Amino acid sequence: MERKFISREQGRARLQKIISFLETADRFHGAWPHWWNGETGKVKPFSKKDDGGDLVETSFMAQALLCVRQYLQNGNAEDKQLANRADQLWKAIDFNWYRNGQNVLYWHWSPNYAWEMNFAVRGYNECLIMYVLAASSPTHGVPAEVYHQGWADNGKIVSPTEAFGYKLQLKHQGDPKNGGPLFWAHYSYLGLDPRGLKDKYADYWEENKNQTLINYTWCEKNPKKFVGYGPDNWGLTASYSVKGYSAHGPDEERDLGVISPTAALSSMPYAPEQSIQAMKHWYYNLNDKVWGEFGFYDAFSETENWYPKRYLAIDQGPIVVMMENYRSGLLWNLFMSCPEIQTGLKKLGFQSPQIK
Numbered sequence: 001m002e003r004k005f006i007s008r009e010q011g012r013a014r015l016q017k018i019i020s021f022l023e024t025a026d027r028f029h030g031a032w033p034h035w036w037n038g039e040t041g042k043v044k045p046f047s048k049k050d051d052g053g054d055l056v057e058t059s060f061m062a063q064a065l066l067c068v069r070q071y072l073q074n075g076n077a078e079d080k081q082l083a084n085r086a087d088q089l090w091k092a093i094d095f096n097w098y099r100n101g102q103n104v105l106y107w108h109w110s111p112n113y114a115w116e117m118n119f120a121v122r123g124y125n126e127c128l129i130m131y132v133l134a135a136s137s138p139t140h141g142v143p144a145e146v147y148h149q150g151w152a153d154n155g156k157i158v159s160p161t162e163a164f165g166y167k168l169q170l171k172h173q174g175d176p177k178n179g180g181p182l183f184w185a186h187y188s189y190l191g192l193d194p195r196g197l198k199d200k201y202a203d204y205w206e207e208n209k210n211q212t213l214i215n216y217t218w219c220e221k222n223p224k225k226f227v228g229y230g231p232d233n234w235g236l237t238a239s240y241s242v243k244g245y246s247a248h249g250p251d252e253e254r255d256l257g258v259i260s261p262t263a264a265l266s267s268m269p270y271a272p273e274q275s276i277q278a279m280k281h282w283y284y285n286l287n288d289k290v291w292g293e294f295g296f297y298d299a300f301s302e303t304e305n306w307y308p309k310r311y312l313a314i315d316q317g318p319i320v321v322m323m324e325n326y327r328s329g330l331l332w333n334l335f336m337s338c339p340e341i342q343t344g345l346k347k348l349g350f351q352s353p354q355i356k
Contacts, residue, residue, distance in 0.1 A: 136344025191335025235263030
């Protein structure tokens with residue numbers, strides 16, 4: 001809509017379809033499941049006991065819904081109606097329920113297995129946005145203690161490390177050497193603007209930029225001698241892999257010779273030169289081996305001569321969003337303009353040039 005690839009009417013029709021689906025799909029205390037049937041909206045269990053609400057995936061959706069609301073709220077009558085429906089979906093998410101009575105947020109709740117998944121979410125990983133939204137919710141908000149005691153684990157989230165001269169400030173969950181999979185620098189920051197974003201635990205722009213540059217440098221140095229790796233062919237993150245699915249990362253154990261284009265492309269705000277260099281190499285040199293109707297395929301391995309013509313929506317989406325944020329800051333500016341997000345960030349002690 002914004003770049004005129006489609007008309008405002010076409011964009012509104014697509015958003016209408018998405019919001020109508022979200023309104024009728026299964027929800028559990030306001031939260032959608034990890035997987036659902038795309039025709040019926042009924043939950044499709046992600047695993048036996050993961051058959052209810054997924055607050056992390058729901059938070060990614062809420063981040064988008066707030067951007068939709070802000071984009072449409074000053075438009076015509078149809079725009080305003082759609083903005084209001086997006087707002088209602090956001091306000092229905094019961095973040096407080098997902099505390100399970102404690103000062104931490106739980107990833108899952110099931111109508112059949114209650115809290116048996118028992119996954120209390122502590123940082124650092126891709127879930128920062130969930131805690132920001134929970135603190136910001138005007139209807140089901142949580143106190144700041146949930147963030148500081150739960151996510152930040154009473155300060156234990158601070159655990160400085162360094163690789164290739166780049167410093168990470170936070171404890172990456174699972175203690176991965178050289179930082180977690182690169183989507184951790186993307187998903188929470190599709191709307192949440194990392195530029196100048198700081199709290200008492202970290203400078204989030206520096207964390208994301210350095211995680212990106214560690215990932216890039218590992219591929220450039222290519223210690224495992226995979227075919228094709230280099231300054232124009234890099235990016236390790238969770239994606240399809242030669243054998244199933246894997247959370248690829250920059251160390252001996254997690255680097256399987258599989259490049260995931262979303263890793264470098266969604267990092268464009270943090271390392272624009274390196275990201276654009278990789279994009280041009282893939283497009284001009286590898287071409288239809290890695291490029292199809294909906295952009296770059298999810299992953300490939302030159303070492304294994306493996307070029308599946310497959311997409312994963314959760315990997316494709318951040319590419320477009322982060323490229324636009326690099327170009328104009330559009331989604332960052334929309335999300336940060338939400339009054340309740342401003343209030344929530346202040347409540348948690350964040351600083352940002354976007355906080356008025």
